[in-house]
Amino acid sequence: MHSHDHEHTHGDVHDHAHGDHDHDHIGDHSGYETGSERIEVLERIFDENDAAAARNRAALDGAGVVAVNVMSSPGAGKTALLERTLADLGAHVRFGIVEGDIETSLDADRLDGHGAQISLLNTGNGFGGECHLDAPMVHRALHGLDLDALDVVLIENVGNLVCPAEFDTGAHHRAMVASVTEGEDKPLKYPVMFRSVDVVVVNKIDLLP
Template sequence: MHRTKVRVVRDALDANDTIARANRADFDRAGVTVVNLMSSPGAGKTMLLERALRDLDGVRAGVLEGDVRGSLDADRIAALHIPVAQIETDEGFGGECHLDANMVRSALPSVPLDELDLLVIENVGNLVCPAEFRVGEDHRIMIASVTEGEDKPLKYPLMFRACDLVIVNKIDLLPHLEFDVDKLLYHVEAVHPGVERLLVSARTGEGMDEVRDWLVRATTRQPVPA
């Protein structure tokens, strides 16, 4: 039974990777840079994304919003007059805890890829599954928050190993918490040596210039001739 279970999981991941490569080919043709934004629920992905997108002068951005149910986050992005499509994963018992490559592929006709420089995929809030499923992205950003505890990198190492940038959000709350930022960063370094890290408050805007600059630097892809 155990071997069968492992084989089924491997087959599912392999099938996902095949679709992810097809997504990547479409992104290449359109010249779109794709960022997969991941975190636990409530870490501040949407607020950070709202503020970052407002400041991206000269970068044409679009968003795919992943949630188990509802369009609350997508509505917030749409209010910025940014192209956005909602992906709901609530098709089974409780809903899927992550986006996969096929979900993303199904949503792509809802955003104008040929008119975008940057596509941000806001994944479902979860610290396990999103790290296991590639969707065709160029970069992965992991958002941790100071309300979660310093030990998250040790408990969920794959999430921190799989990302290109770790953003520590909600630093405006530090005066009110017993939270050791240095300890968190030490654990991040232990599981992913050398990964880039930014300390920010999406609410106050502190550190968000660095997030904007990172996204601008990442948005370098040019269309591939047909």
């Protein structure tokens, strides 16, 4: 546990999430003798996650809160964007932050002091949770926030361009941060992420030649 004034909720969730599209991403399990069983288990997990995501949205809607799932590759600038958002809008909008990291509270610490409620999720002990947040994780994190006292919840997902795009957290909107330092090929290499979001924030444009 960390000794901070804001709420730190730790996740070690064993369920996976799935977004609003089909399950083609499950992949080819034919090389495993248990291939068909694996697919059946994954389908059940995805269905359970979708139900959990719907419950998250219902809780948010009931409190009149809008949630945004913010995604990117590691180091693209998600936390910096959230810092600037809190600094510029914190006096007018009541923010809650769900901070997802594999380990440490470093990003949550950076966002502390801006007046936002913060709930930390460390995913390192989760089953595959190292690569993304899912709806059950976010459900537990929301219990660390007083939703009735908030207007917007920003979910900072784990830095990854693959898994977070596939898994529904219950957020109303999806955004991603794309740094110019990542190269112009990223939309081609990670099309699911770029297609799944409502907005792409292009970051670090000051580093363009």
